[in-house]
Amino acid sequence: MKVIIIGAVAAGTSAAAQIMRNDKEADVVIYEKDRDISYSACGFPYHIGGKVGFSDVVPRTPASFSEKYGVQVHSGHEVTKIDPAAKKVFGQTDEGNAFEDDYDELIMATGAQSMLPDLPGSDDARVFTLRTAEDTRAIMEYMEEKQPQNAVIVGTGFIGLEVLENLLERKIHVTVLNRSDKITPHLDADMAKHLEDLLRTRGVDLRKNTEIKAITKTAADTGEEQIPADLILFATGVRPNTKIAEEAGVALGDTGGIVVDDALRTNVAHIYACGDCTQLWSQLDKEPMYVPLGTSANKTGKIAGDVLTGGSMRFQGILGTSIFRLFDLTIGATGYTEKKAKDLGYDTEIICQKSLHRAGYFSGEPMEIKAVVDKKSRTLLGVQLIGTKGVDKRLDVLVTAIKNKMDGDALYNLDLSYAPPYNAVHDPVHYIGLKMRGLSS
Numbered sequence: 374m375k376v377i378i379i380g381a382v383a384a385g386t387s388a389a390a391q392i393m394r395n396d397k398e399a400d401v402v403i404y405e406k407d408r409d410i411s412y413s414a415c416g417f418p419y420h421i422g423g424k425v426g427f428s429d430v431v432p433r434t435p436a437s438f439s440e441k442y443g444v445q446v447h448s449g450h451e452v453t454k455i456d457p458a459a460k461k462v463f464g465q466t467d468e469g470n471a472f473e474d475d476y477d478e479l480i481m482a483t484g485a486q487s488m489l490p491d492l493p494g495s496d497d498a499r500v501f502t503l504r505t506a507e508d509t510r511a512i513m514e515y516m517e518e519k520q521p522q523n524a525v526i527v528g529t530g531f532i533g534l535e536v537l538e539n540l541l542e543r544k545i546h547v548t549v550l551n552r553s554d555k556i557t558p559h560l561d562a563d564m565a566k567h568l569e570d571l572l573r574t575r576g577v578d579l580r581k582n583t584e585i586k587a588i589t590k591t592a593a594d595t596g597e598e599q600i601p602a603d604l605i606l607f608a609t610g611v612r613p614n615t616k617i618a619e620e621a622g623v624a625l626g627d628t629g630g631i632v633v634d635d636a637l638r639t640n641v642a643h644i645y646a647c648g649d650c651t652q653l654w655s656q657l658d659k660e661p662m663y664v665p666l667g668t669s670a671n672k673t674g675k676i677a678g679d680v681l682t683g684g685s686m687r688f689q690g691i692l693g694t695s696i697f698r699l700f701d702l703t704i705g706a707t708g709y710t711e712k713k714a715k716d717l718g719y720d721t722e723i724i725c726q727k728s729l730h731r732a733g734y735f736s737g738e739p740m741e742i743k744a745v746v747d748k749k750s751r752t753l754l755g756v757q758l759i760g761t762k763g764v765d766k767r768l769d770v771l772v773t774a775i776k777n778k779m780d781g782d783a784l785y786n787l788d789l790s791y792a793p794p795y796n797a798v799h800d801p802v803h804y805i806g807l808k809m810r811g812l813s814s
């Protein structure tokens with residue numbers, strides 16, 4: 374069996390590795406248009422902050438990956454066309470040479486690309502996005518050479534805020550622009566307010582309801598103000614790379630991602646898709662979701678590789694679980710926000726739980742959990758958590774509860790661990806369970 378994989382970051386390399394684990398005789402060829410492969414984009418903000426080295430986040434080369442897994446990796450090779458009837462791909466190398474190749478099975482792992490608005494000056498050398506290893510190199514080289522003093526970050530999603538923290542550590546003054554009145558798109562307004570307060574307490578120059586209209590030689594022009602800027606980062610979201618798939622007749626969903634089933638099959642025979650180029654679905658109700666994260670990219674890649682080699686793994690959807698750090702706060706979220714649940718027509722009840730992360734006499738620190746409960750089934754639709762310590766643990770317990778559609782009784786009856794350095798006898802998760810039963814904590 375010959376498998377061609379297009380794209381060699383999280384999803385593509387996970388698929389290749391799984392195919393080779395299951396079938397040492399498989400013939401796997403990966404085409405990647407950039408020069409870097411199999412990197413951890415999640416670590417890029419921390420490399421920008423000087424906390425981790427480039428080789429920590431880009432640990433493999435095409436040669437080292439080929440050698441380890443016995444696959445062919447062609448970097449600098451962009452696939453420009455797929456012919457599903459002939460089972461062929463066509464493309465062009467960085468040097469401008471045409472290539473073509475045949476497949477038995479094809480995996481689209483083409484990921485996503487940053488959105489950069491088309492504004493006057495957006496092609497200026499001071500303007501960046503952060504998605505690829507090449508983007509990271511460019512930012513680092515620019516910072517080394519120009520020593521910027523004033524940065525503007527556009528967008529308050531987790532990438533913008535992670536970069537903010539890391540630029541501040543480099544003693545660069547940062548102004549953060551947010552188009553609307555509410556920051557951080559994946560949180561409800563009441564939870565996002567905590568982040569806003571934190572940013573202001575830390576002296577971050579946050580401008581809400583503000584958009585860049587143009588980039589001049591020295592500033593970000595908002596129409597009302599010229600904000601001095603010698604580095605501008607657009608962290609305004611991504612869009613899935615689907616052009617060649619769509620041209621080959623592969624169906625896209627309403628979110629713009631490639632539609633796949635639980636075996637990562639597309640509607641076109643012998644074409645699979647995984648990672649950030651795909652539309653996935655909610656574990657709550659099968660609602661289509663586009664939440665491009667490394668967690669699902671690695672998982673869907675691995676499952677596609679398993680399916681292709683006759684394995685029985687199947688993908689079961691997502692909750693869109695995310696976690697990030699902002700200064701000393703950890704912010705976690707999974708499932709639907711209150712707003713999203715309402716937009717989808719759920720009748721919701723909101724539970725707010727303020728607890729300490731462990732025993733008060735053991736320096737417990739405050740944590741706030743907002744839980745969105747479906748009144749009809751009395752199960753959780755989503756949670757958002759903010760605190761300095763212990764957020765990751767509660768988030769992941771609640772993810773498990775949501776996936777398994779646990780009600781308040783089931784949550785309260787979780788036999789969670791307790792000793793004073795870790796917890797209180799009743800965990801915050803237990804209090805959510807009690808409140809879901811209509812009892813006070």
Ligand code: FAD
Nearest residue numbers: 380382383384406414415452483484485648649666667668
């Ligand atoms: P991509 O990483 O987009 O890779 C797709 C590859 O396909 C690219 O290299 C592209 O060049 C190649 N390609 C596209 N079209 C073609 C073509 N026609 N021919 C050849 N090659 C092609 N996720 C988390 O879960 N947790 C985090 O903390 C987190 N932090 C992040 C921080 C940052 C700064 C960034 C940028 C992302 C972060 N993510 C995080 C998201 C995570 O990195 C992505 O979800 C993941 O990289 C997606 O992997 P992918 O392989 O699907 O797509």
